[in-house]
Amino acid sequence: MTQSSTETIDFDFRQDGAVALVTGGASGIGAAIAAALWARGARIAVLDLNEAGAAEVAAGLPGSRGFACNVADPGSVTAAVDAVMAEYGQVDVLVNSAGIARLAPAEELSQSDWDSTIAINLTGTFLMCQTVGRHMLAAGRGAIVNMASQAASVAIDEHVAYCASKFGVVGITKVLATEWAGRGVRVNSISPTVVLTELGITAWDNPKGDALKKLIPTGRFAYPSEIAAAAVYLVSDAAAMVNGADLVIDGGYTIK
Numbered sequence: 001m002t003q004s005s006t007e008t009i010d011f012d013f014r015q016d017g018a019v020a021l022v023t024g025g026a027s028g029i030g031a032a033i034a035a036a037l038w039a040r041g042a043r044i045a046v047l048d049l050n051e052a053g054a055a056e057v058a059a060g061l062p063g064s065r066g067f068a069c070n071v072a073d074p075g076s077v078t079a080a081v082d083a084v085m086a087e088y089g090q091v092d093v094l095v096n097s098a099g100i101a102r103l104a105p106a107e108e109l110s111q112s113d114w115d116s117t118i119a120i121n122l123t124g125t126f127l128m129c130q131t132v133g134r135h136m137l138a139a140g141r142g143a144i145v146n147m148a149s150q151a152a153s154v155a156i157d158e159h160v161a162y163c164a165s166k167f168g169v170v171g172i173t174k175v176l177a178t179e180w181a182g183r184g185v186r187v188n189s190i191s192p193t194v195v196l197t198e199l200g201i202t203a204w205d206n207p208k209g210d211a212l213k214k215l216i217p218t219g220r221f222a223y224p225s226e227i228a229a230a231a232v233y234l235v236s237d238a239a240a241m242v243n244g245a246d247l248v249i250d251g252g253y254t255i256k
Contacts, residue, residue: 013236016041019088020235021081023071023128024098026053028197029147032224033095033231038064040232042093045084047071049098071098071124072116081131093235094132094144096125099165101203106160114161121165126172133176133185140184143235146173147227148189150250166191170246177244186243188234193250194221218251 020037024030026048034044034057044064048054054066065087069080084091099121102113125146136142151159152166173189180187193216194204200221204212213219230247233239248254 009238010236011238012040013232013238014040015093015232015236018042018092019045019084019090020093020095021045021047021084021091021128021132022095022097023047023069023124024096024147026050026057026066028097028199029192029195029224029227030095030097031057032228033097034058034061034064036225036228036232037093037095037235043088045088045091047080047084047098071096071128072119074127077124077127077131081128081135085135090139091132091135092142094128094136094142095231095235096128096144096146096169098124099147101159101162103158103162105158109160117161117165118168121162122168122172125169129172129176129187133180136185137180137183142185143239144173144176144185144187145231145234146170146187146189148173148191148246150191150193150248150254152189152191152246153248153254173246174244181243186240188239188242188244189246190227190230190234191246191248191250191254192222192227193253195227196221196223215256216251216253217255220251222249222251 020042022030022034025034025046038044038061046054046058046066047069051068058064058066067080070076102117146169148169149166151163152170173187177187
């Protein structure tokens with residue numbers, strides 16, 4: 001079969017008529033991605049454990065709505081996705097941005113911090129993919145972006161639970177990409193360095209952060225808008241041949 005060489009690509013990455021579900025959408029990277037997708041025509045289902053925060057973000061994005069969701073709780077995930085489907089009738093884009101970081105030397109990390117990190121970052125990503133993915137597969141179309149991390153590629157001190165969870169997110173992404181692409185659903189991940197969200201600034205605006213920046217060839221951390229730009233591309237039709245990829249946005253930290 002001969003492929004056409006005249007395929008038209010929309011370099012504006014429009015999402016007109018699409019519904020995008022963004023977890024962790026009340027703040028940080030999730031809020032930045034929600035705003036970027038809305039600016040390209042999507043209606044946004046903003047999901048967050050912080051229901052008031054999700055509603056506030058959605059209020060600034062006409063046609064969007066906030067929903068409460070604990071991604072680590074299967075019942076909460078099912079209820080939230082059912083509510084989104086009842087409201088919009090479809091989900092075309094899923095961005096899994098909900099996550100936490102519980103950091104400590106491996107020998108000191110508590111069982112509760114390990115469990116919560118795995119539950120939210122890894123199990124939560126799987127539950128959202130599985131639940132939303134079923135609707136996408138039934139519709140024969142969809143694009144999923146999972147938020148991984150540079151900690152999914154290299155070991156980072158005091159990040160044992162976080163690294164384990166994010167390595168797992170990349171694994172989930174690749175398996176789903178293999179299983180679902182033939183049925184119209186693409187799955188990719190993004191692996192940022194430290195991102196200058198409110199939480200990122202609080203955690204890394206210190207000598208430890210200054211030392212880390214010296215290890216990044218570009219000499220700085222990432223901005224939320226830079227991560228949002230990558231997500232907009234990955235869920236667009238322009239990225240139709242991008243599947244199972246992990247897009248690393250780390251200024252070169254992991255290349256050394």
